[in-house]
Amino acid sequence: MTRVPCIALIAHDQMKDEMASFATRHVAKLLQWRIVATGTTGGRIKDACPELDVTRLKSGPLGGDQQIGALISTGEVDMLIFFVDPLTPMPHDVDVKALMRLATVYDIPMALNLATAEIVMQTLTA
Numbered sequence: 001m002t003r004v005p006c007i008a009l010i011a012h013d014q015m016k017d018e019m020a021s022f023a024t025r026h027v028a029k030l031l032q033w034r035i036v037a038t039g040t041t042g043g044r045i046k047d048a049c050p051e052l053d054v055t056r057l058k059s060g061p062l063g064g065d066q067q068i069g070a071l072i073s074t075g076e077v078d079m080l081i082f083f084v085d086p087l088t089p090m091p092h093d094v095d096v097k098a099l100m101r102l103a104t105v106y107d108i109p110m111a112l113n114l115a116t117a118e119i120v121m122q123t124l125t126a
């Protein structure tokens with residue numbers, strides 16, 4: 001049985017509308033993926049696209065970024081799209097940095113803004 005690839009979707013609060021419309025625009029391609037998301041982001045994606053299979057982890061400030069980092073380290077997450085808010089201080093900034101570090105260590109595609117995420121989606125054939 002072939003493994004369904006897994007994409008992690010995360011958005012900081014100011015970027016959640018952008019993530020919801022991104023998911024809506026790309027729903028046909030995202031249907032081919034298993035999706036993991038931090039808690040609140042996952043809820044927004046599910047509201048926008050109920051047909052998507054979204055596993056919601058903890059909210060970012062409560063450990064969700066760390067959970068996704070762990071899934072990257074065990075090879076369960078293949079790609080990360082994370083709409084970061086560069087203008088707001090975050091109490092869990094160290095978790096965010098640790099997640100980006102692990103995505104770099106394990107060399108998975110990582111898009112941190114909309115422009116890059118759109119290019120990444122264009123490369124997906126399904």
Ligand SMILES: O=C(CO)COP(=O)(O)O
Nearest residue numbers: 038039040041059060061
């Ligand atoms: O804070 C986050 C990522 O660092 C996102 O968490 P939520 O999706 O729970 O808001």
